[in-house]
Amino acid sequence: MSDTPKPWTDPMPDPQFDLMRRILAAPSPVGLEGAMTYGVLKPHFEGFAPGDWQLQQFKGHAGVVLDTHPGRDDLFKVMIIGHADKIRMQVRSIGEDGKIWINTDSFLPTTLLGHEVKLFSEDPAAPGQYRVIEGGTVEALGAIHFSDPSVRDGSKGLKKEQMYLDLQIHGENKKQQVLNLGVRPGDAILLNRPIRPGFSPDTFYGAYLDNGLGCFVTAEVARLIAEAGGTEQVRVLFAIASYEEIGRFGSRVLAGELRPDAIIAVDVNHDYVAAPGIGDRRMQPLEMGKGFTMSVGAIASEQLNRIIETTAREQGIPMQRDIVGPDTGTDGMAGVLAAVDCAATSIGFPIRNMHTISETGYTKDVLAAIHAITHTVRALDGLSDPHREFLDHHPRLDQAGPLGHQGADTPEEQK
Known part of the structure; x- marks a missing residue:
């Protein structure tokens, strides 16, 4: 090209x-x-x-x-x-309050907080067919107002077991609302960040x-x-x-x-x-x-x-x-x-x-x-x-030649 x-x-x-x-x-x-x-x-x-x-x-x-x-x-x-x-996250379990608890795989938990994701759910009624849910975010702590002081000042971090997917579920029967979507343990979750050109020349960024x-x-x-x-x-x-x-x-x-x-x-x-x-x-x-x-x-x-x-x-x-x-x-x-x-x-x-x-x-x-x-x-x-x-x-170190001091001058190609 x-x-x-x-x-x-x-x-x-x-x-x-x-x-x-x-x-x-x-x-x-x-x-x-x-x-x-x-x-x-x-x-x-x-x-x-x-x-x-x-x-x-x-x-x-x-x-x-x-x-x-x-x-x-x-x-x-x-x-x-x-x-x-x-690397992906996976659904681990579904809470009564509609929280979708997740495994974080090879991600550092603190890097996931607040980011948008896509959940890929296999249709329980048609194994092998997948649906995608967008609009959810990865959360752990909620508002700063509810956080322990040690978390607020940074002396304590997040544990992977604290991470969950928030689909903004509300109202009655929150867990059932998630179950009705067909979301099941093991469903894969990916970060939703497309590749874009970066600010500096010839750079790019994304997930x-x-x-x-x-x-x-x-x-x-x-x-x-x-x-x-x-x-x-x-x-x-x-x-x-x-x-x-x-x-x-x-x-x-x-x-x-x-x-x-x-x-x-x-x-x-x-x-x-x-x-x-x-x-x-x-x-x-x-x-x-x-x-x-x-x-x-x-x-x-x-x-x-x-x-x-x-x-x-x-x-x-x-x-x-x-x-x-x-x-x-x-x-x-x-x-x-x-x-x-x-x-x-x-x-x-x-x-x-x-x-x-x-x-x-x-x-x-x-x-x-x-x-x-x-x-x-x-x-x-x-x-x-x-x-x-x-x-x-194959290299033979027993055939290596002697090497003496080479001086302190910088070679032209390295200047």
Whole structure:
């Protein structure tokens, strides 16, 4: 969608932003990912995929995989994974006063207070059919006038058990009014905040950047590879997974079924520079606006990272190294969790306020990730033998050369 030689340096074109917004808007809570995978991404894939590519579907979940070379198990298989599931709240019980008590899942309770939501209720009389209720808000305390002094002054916070959905029910038989709607324990609730351009240039904000953004990046890499004529030595599996937010179960199944040789997970990351109150933790200074991130540590393959970093440097794509410790925290773990021998890493983009209604990102970081992955796929396709490349070139620290003091002058490229 951009004709410039370095599109990650330009504002995101409006049609591309609209695609991102449509993907992020799809109501796809954990276990109900079909709105994003089947409602938005499947028709999008079918709109540009060459005739010999194949879209794979699955029985146990709504994940999809766009396969560039179906059946070609002899080729080096690269799986690029975004996850479609969104963290959600769920109905826990219904009170006599009409309050709908909820589970808050992976949300910090205090970030939910007062926000509008959508409740998706399965019709008890027609299982499998869903209705949506809008206009409710998440509450816990009511008016400040009824709050304990320790809550008023901030010395005491909220417990997840205090959170409820208020549908403004009043009058007689309040609980029955809710029951008559067919609302039942387990019904999913999502924050109601669409994606909008932010105040600062090239920014955007809203709910659920985690992880519709990874799905958007995966889809855009697929489009760019298709427009470039595909690949010859590499079979690319553009995967949209489910169940990531409850343990990365969907991508684990995809890896077990398709057995990729390499996995590149695409997921949001943190802007540690802007995160409040963590200065004393001395985190790696990842920052929104400084490019995509690449995981180092855990199971991240140094060989795959070498190719990504070399490619980004050659193309002039800004990159930040993310230190992940024992676990990437993303679908990059899918291969080892599924007991599949594959190189893997995780690509991301720093955002602010993760798991809130006001997640914030920077479009040029997202574009940087799209083009870094696209060029990496092309670099892998250009290897004489991708299989042997990864079998034979594991780093050898026993062959490390000596390094002496380099002086105090700042290199020109860093000034």
